[in-house]
Amino acid sequence: MELREYTFQNLFGEHIDQDGNSFEIQEIEIPIIQRDYAQGRTISNVQRIRNRFLDALYNAIINHKRMTLDFVYGEVKHKKFIPLDGQQRLTTLFLLHWYAAKKENIPAEDYDFLKHFTYYTRPSSRDFCEALIAYSPCFETTLSEEINDQAWFQYQWKNDPTINGMLVMLEAIHAKFNEVNDLWDVLVLHPCVSFYFLPISEMGLTDELYIKMNSRGKPLTQFEHFKAEFEALIKEYNEDVAKEINHKFDIEWTDMLFPYRGENQIIDDEFMRYFFFISDILFYQQYPELPLEQDEFVLANKLYGKGCPMQKENIEFLIKSFDCWCELDNIDAFFDTYLTSNKYQSGKVKIYQDNLNIFKQCCDTYREFEGKNRKFPLNMTLLLFAFVIYLQHKEMITEEDFRRRIRIIRNLIWNSRNEIRADGLRKNMPQLLVETRELMLDEHFLDSAGYNKYQKEEEQKKSDWLKTHQESYEALCHLEDYPLLYGCISVIGLADVTHFDRFRILFDSISDKTLIHRALLIYDDYSQSAYTHTRYMGNNNMNSWDELFHPSNQRHGFERTSNALNSLLDTLSDYSDNGLLSLINNYLDIPRNTYDWRYYFIKYSETLCGRDGILWYDDQKPYMWYTLNKTNFRGFYWNSLARALWQRASNTFCIENRDEPVVINKTSKSLVVKNSSFKISEGNQLVQSISVPQDTNGIDIVDRIEFLLEQLKL
Numbered sequence: 212m213e214l215r216e217y218t219f220q221n222l223f224g225e226h227i228d229q230d231g232n233s234f235e236i237q238e239i240e241i242p243i244i245q246r247d248y249a250q251g252r253t254i255s256n257v258q259r260i261r262n263r264f265l266d267a268l269y270n271a272i273i274n275h276k277r278m279t280l281d282f283v284y285g286e287v288k289h290k291k292f293i294p295l296d297g298q299q300r301l302t303t304l305f306l307l308h309w310y311a312a313k314k315e316n317i318p319a320e321d322y323d324f325l326k327h328f329t330y331y332t333r334p335s336s337r338d339f340c341e342a343l344i345a346y347s348p349c350f351e352t353t354l355s356e357e358i359n360d361q362a363w364f365q366y367q368w369k370n371d372p373t374i375n376g377m378l379v380m381l382e383a384i385h386a387k388f389n390e391v392n393d394l395w396d397v398l399v400l401h402p403c404v405s406f407y408f409l410p411i412s413e414m415g416l417t418d419e420l421y422i423k424m425n426s427r428g429k430p431l432t433q434f435e436h437f438k439a440e441f442e443a444l445i446k447e448y449n450e451d452v453a454k455e456i457n458h459k460f461d462i463e464w465t466d467m468l469f470p471y472r473g474e475n476q477i478i479d480d481e482f483m484r485y486f487f488f489i490s491d492i493l494f495y496q497q498y499p500e501l502p503l504e505q506d507e508f509v510l511a512n513k514l515y516g517k518g519c520p521m522q523k524e525n526i527e528f529l530i531k532s533f534d535c536w537c538e539l540d541n542i543d544a545f546f547d548t549y550l551t552s553n554k555y556q557s558g559k560v561k562i563y564q565d566n567l568n569i570f571k572q573c574c575d576t577y578r579e580f581e582g583k584n585r586k587f588p589l590n591m592t593l594l595l596f597a598f599v600i601y602l603q604h605k606e607m608i609t610e611e612d613f614r615r616r617i618r619i620i621r622n623l624i625w626n627s628r629n630e631i632r633a634d635g636l637r638k639n640m641p642q643l644l645v646e647t648r649e650l651m652l653d654e655h656f657l658d659s660a661g662y663n664k665y666q667k668e669e670e671q672k673k674s675d676w677l678k679t680h681q682e683s684y685e686a687l688c689h690l691e692d693y694p695l696l697y698g699c700i701s702v703i704g705l706a707d708v709t710h711f712d713r714f715r716i717l718f719d720s721i722s723d724k725t726l727i728h729r730a731l732l733i734y735d736d737y738s739q740s741a742y743t744h745t746r747y748m749g750n751n752n753m754n755s756w757d758e759l760f761h762p763s764n765q766r767h768g769f770e771r772t773s774n775a776l777n778s779l780l781d782t783l784s785d786y787s788d789n790g791l792l793s794l795i796n797n798y799l800d801i802p803r804n805t806y807d808w809r810y811y812f813i814k815y816s817e818t819l820c821g822r823d824g825i826l827w828y829d830d831q832k833p834y835m836w837y838t839l840n841k842t843n844f845r846g847f848y849w850n851s852l853a854r855a856l857w858q859r860a861s862n863t864f865c866i867e868n869r870d871e872p873v874v875i876n877k878t879s880k881s882l883v884v885k886n887s888s889f890k891i892s893e894g895n896q897l898v899q900s901i902s903v904p905q906d907t908n909g910i911d912i913v914d915r916i917e918f919l920l921e922q923l924k925l
Contacts, residue, residue, distance in 0.1 A: 215408060217406060218404065219404075220324055223324045229411060234290075239301060240892070241298050242399070248299065248330075250302070250380060253379060259508070260436055264496075272404070277403050277405070281301050282297070282407045282408060283406045283407065283409075285353045288635075297406065309343065317745075325344050354381045406852075417724045434483055436480065442456065444511055444512065444528065448528060465478060466538045475500060485570075487577055488595070489529055489599075490510050490514055492596055495644060497521055499637055501637075510569075536570060549617060557685060560618045560692075561692040565731050589632075589633065592622065595650050597650075601616075607652075616650055616654055620647055621698060623650075625699075636881060642659050643661045646662055666699060667700075689715070693715050701771070701773070702776055721787070722788055725816050726788055727792040731775040732811060733779075735774055738826075739768035739771070744828055744830070745826070745839075746825070749824050753822055760772075778846055804906075806910070806915070808833050812851070815855035815858070822836035823839070825838075826838050832886035835845065835885075836850070851883045852915070886909075888903055889901040890902055901922050
C-alpha cells in the first residue's frame with residue numbers, strides 16, 4: 212500500500228483511495244467516544260511528553276527540516292473524518308495553526324479551514340473551539356488569562372479537561388514559538404510538518420474494532436511513548452537494528468521479564484528500571500563529569516542517538532545486556548547456584564540479604580528510594596554489573612574462574628564502602644566499573660583509584676597464596692563469609708591456616724564479647740587510634756569489632772590489633788567464656804610491681820561501658836580515659852576508672868552519666884579521679900586529696916581502685 216503524506220491543512224479536501232475512488236473531507240470531528248485532550252495535562256509525565264513534542268516541532272520548523280508524525284487513521288463518513296488514532300497530534304496542530312494565524316494577523320479566509328475542526332466529546336469543547344477561532348488575542352498577558360477574561364468564556368468551561376488542556380498547550384506553544392518569524396508560512400505555504408493518513412476502510416477495520424480500541428479511554432503509558440521514540444532513535448542508526456529491537460521488545464524481552472511483572476500485570480516499569488540500570492552504567496563511564504540523567508528520553512538520546520560517539524557500542528551493549536538473561540532457562544535458579552544469603556554454603560558467595568535474584572531486585576526497585584536510601588543500593592549495582600559481564604562473555608570464562616572472580620568482586624564491593632558512597636559516584640564509579648570488568652574477564656587487579664586499596668592488596672595476596680595453597684581455598688572462603696569480616700581477612704592474615712577456623716569458633720562461642728577485649732589486652736594494646744585522643748576497642752556491640760577488623764586510613768594501629776588477635780588464637784585452647792576468664796585471671800594472678808592502664812581495663816570490665824567501644828584519652832595522662840557513646844566528645848561519656856569505682860561500691864557511690872564527680876555516701880561530698888590522685892570536695896571547697904603511689908615514670912605501683920576503697924574504708 213502506498214503511503215500518502217498530508218499536512219493539517221490539505222487533509223481537508225478531495226482525496227483518492229487505494230482503489231481509485233474519490234472521497235472528500237470537509238470536517239474533522241473528535242468523536243464522543245474518544246478521551247479528552249491529554250497533551251495539555253499538567254502531570255509531570257505528560258508535561259515531559261508535551262515539551263518533547265513541541266521541541267521536535269520547533270527544531271523542524273526553524274531548520275525547515277521535514278518531520279512526519281507517523282500515522283493518523285480513522286473513518287470518513289458523510290465528508291467527516293472521525294479519527295481513531297491521531298486525536299492528540301491533530302489537536303496540537305490545530306492549536307499551533309491557530310496560534311500562527313492570530314500571532315501573524317493572517318486574513319480570516321486563509322485560516323477558514325480551522326473552523327472545520329471540532330470536538331464532539333462535550334458540547335463545551337465544541338463551543339470553545341468555535342469561539343476560539345473567532346477570537347484574536349492581544350498577547351499582552353498570558354493567553355490563558357486573556358481567554359479566561361473574555362465575555363464569551365463560560366465559567367463552567369473550567370471543568371472541561373479538554374479546554375483546560377488546550378489552554379495549557381497554548382501557553383506552551385507561545386513560550387516555544389513566540390520569537391519564531393513566518394510560522395504560518397512554514398506550516399501552510401511551505402509545510403515541513405506532515406503525517407500519513409489512512410481511511411479506516413483501507414485498513415480493513417470495522418466499527419466494532421473502533422469501539423473496542425477506544426472504549427478504554429486510556430492514555431498511552433510513559434513506556435509506550437518511550438518505546439516509540441526509542442525505536443525511531445535506533446531507526447536513524449540502522450533500520451534493521453531498529454526492527455530487531457522492536458521484535459525483542461515485543462517477544463523475547465517481554466517473555467523474559469513477564470515472570471517479574473508488577474501488580475498491574477505488565478512489565479513496563481520493570482523494563483524501564485533495567486533500561487535505566489544499563490544506561491546508567493554507560494552514562495557513568497561516558498559522562499563522568501555529569502550527574503545521572505533523570506529523563507529517559509534525554510538519556511536515550513545521549514547514549515543511543517546519532518550524536519553519541521559510542522552509539523554503536525552502546526546499542527550493542529544494551530541489546531546484549533537484555534539478551535543475556537533471555538539465554539538462561541531459569542534466572543532464579545541461576546542466582547541460587549552462585550549466591551547465598553546469610554549462611555555459608557560451599558561454592559557460593561554470601562551477599563548478606565535474603566533476596567538472591569538481584570536482577571529481579573533491580574527490575575523491582577532500581578532508581579527508587581526509601582527516604583534517602585536507594586532500594587537497589589550501589590553495591591548491588593556493581594555486583595549485578597559483574598554478572599552481566601560474565602553472562603555476555605561466559606564462553607571465555609570457566610565455571611571455576613567465575614565462582615572465584617565473583618567472590619573477589621564481592622569482597623572488594625563490601626570493603627569499599629567509602630569508595631562507593633553516593634557523594635563520590637561521579638569521581639569513583641567509572642573506575643569501579645572498569646575494575647569490575649577487568650576482574651571478571653581477566654582477574655586483573657588494576658593499580659587505580661577504584662576499589663579500596665587495602666582490599667585490592669589483600670585480594671592480590673590471596674590470589675598469589677592460593678597458587679600454592681589450593682587445598683585451603685574452602686577454609687579461606689568460609690572465613691571470608693564470616694559476618695564480621697565481609698571478605699576482609701587481613702586481621703587474621705594468611706600465615707596460619709589453623710587460625711581461620713579458630714577465629715570463627717572464638718566469636719561464635721563467646722557470649723560476652725568484652726571478654727575477648729580484655730583477653731586481647733593481655734597480649735598488646737590492640738586498640739586503634741583515630742582523630743585526636745580517640746581510641747577504638749571492641750565490646751558487645753558487634754559493630755565495634757567490624758571497625759577494628761577492617762583497615763582504614765582514618766585509624767592507626769591495625770597491625771597491633773592483628774598481632775594481638777593472632778597471639779590469642781595461637782595460645783587459647785578453651786573457646787568459652789570460662790576459658791577466657793581463666794586466661795584473664797591467670798594474668799591478674801601474676802605478681803607485678805606496676806599497674807598500667809591496660810591492667811585496669813583487663814581487671815575491671817566496667818571501664819569499657821560505652822555503646823560503640825570508643826574512648827577518649829590523654830597521651831600525657833595515662834589514667835585519664837573516658838568511654839564515649841558517640842564519636843563526638845560532646846556525647847555522653849564516663850570517666851572509665853570512676854565507673855569502676857562506682858561498680859565496686861555501688862551502695863555508697865553515685866555517678867552521673869557525664870564527667871560529673873562521684874558522690875560519696877549520697878552526701879554533699881564528691882570525688883573526682885585525676886591522673887595521679889583522687890580529689891574529694893564539698894561544694895566548691897577541696898576537702899581531701901589522696902595521692903596514688905606511682906613510680907618515677909608516673910605509673911601506679913598499687914591498684915588504685917583497691918587503694919582508694921581501702922583509704923575511704925568502703
